[in-house]
Amino acid sequence: MKKFVSIVFIIALISCKSSISNSEKITGNLNELVSIMQGQYSSEAQSKRDTSYFNISLRMIPIWKKRGHYLYVEQAMFTKQEKPYRVRIYKISQRGDEFVSEIYTLKNEKEWIGKWKTPNAFDVLTENDIELKEGCEVVLKRVSKNRFSGQTGIKTCPSELRNASYATSKVTITENEILSWDQGFDQNDQQVWGAEKGGYEFVKY
Template sequence: MKKTVLLFVFFASLTANAQTGNFKNKAWLDELVSIMQGTYSSEKQAAVDTSYFNISLRMVPIWKDKGHYLYVEQALSKRQDKPYRVRIYKITQRGENEFVSEIYTLKNEKDWIGKWNDPAAFQKLTETEIELKPGCEVILKRIEKNKFSGQTGDKTCPSELRGASYATSKVTVLPNQIISWDQGFDKDGKQVWGAEKAGYIFDKI
């Protein structure tokens, strides 16, 4: 009976910690968000391997009073005024060493393109104007100081791009680099878009 009570208290404590965010390593969340933000380029990789494009990636913190949010723009280097990906990432801690990057689309994304250089502008953006992409969140773990790695779930992120049925993302975050491998697969598991050999290497500028 005593062992049962102790086990109940232990698991109740874990549940309470997960709900309140009372983690021993809470500073790791700040560490992750700090190294994620910045301006990146895959120019070096594209210069040595023509199968990769020269892509610009910008990740800027917004809504600091609401938590950890990043406004994200991804575009071909020569077409930065017309990004092909406009998102908001919400970064939270879900366990002692488990972090979640939820992905949101913007309903009127054209109104926000280029606003990465004026983060205060996003105070006018409300949470009703963004929409969660369920199943597309990236689960990250801290490998060592200033290094996080993770991926999406298995076939959990739906995609209709270029005949895809689902998409996957594998991500490694480092102090001066983000390695991101996004791929789309059809219903039979055949890859229909994305890099084939390995992920894109984005160097922080």
């Protein structure tokens, strides 16, 4: 009987250690993803190789560190960085072996432009000041060390830009680069905005 109990205890202990190990691994991968996402980027090199691409500035700065994994995001033409055309907050979380980047808009986004220089300024921002873009989250998987890839759902992200019906995003994130392909499609699945050849190559600097 004692021998049986000992065997059961050992099996339970191994199972417990395995569960903790998997949990630590997933948490480590989440931290890895958030770490390589943050930074300042530009698509300058790509725009010089191919003039159909613009030189775009992308900034992703960590905020709200005590609340989870959040990034403040500004995207602008490189020559007009004071007037970004995209101002967002990304919330990065884990879902099993997947990683989800939820997209939030800011209700008074003009008040926050340029505040990436002082991330602590966002401490006064509350969840009532941001709004989730339903269906626009990007679901990523870890492909290898410092490499994650994923996309939005199929026709889940509504868009009205340039008569679009929905938008899609395909993203690959590595240690020094983000490949991002955003496209808008009308109700007949015809592309109405976004790059046509492939994604934008944002290189960290």
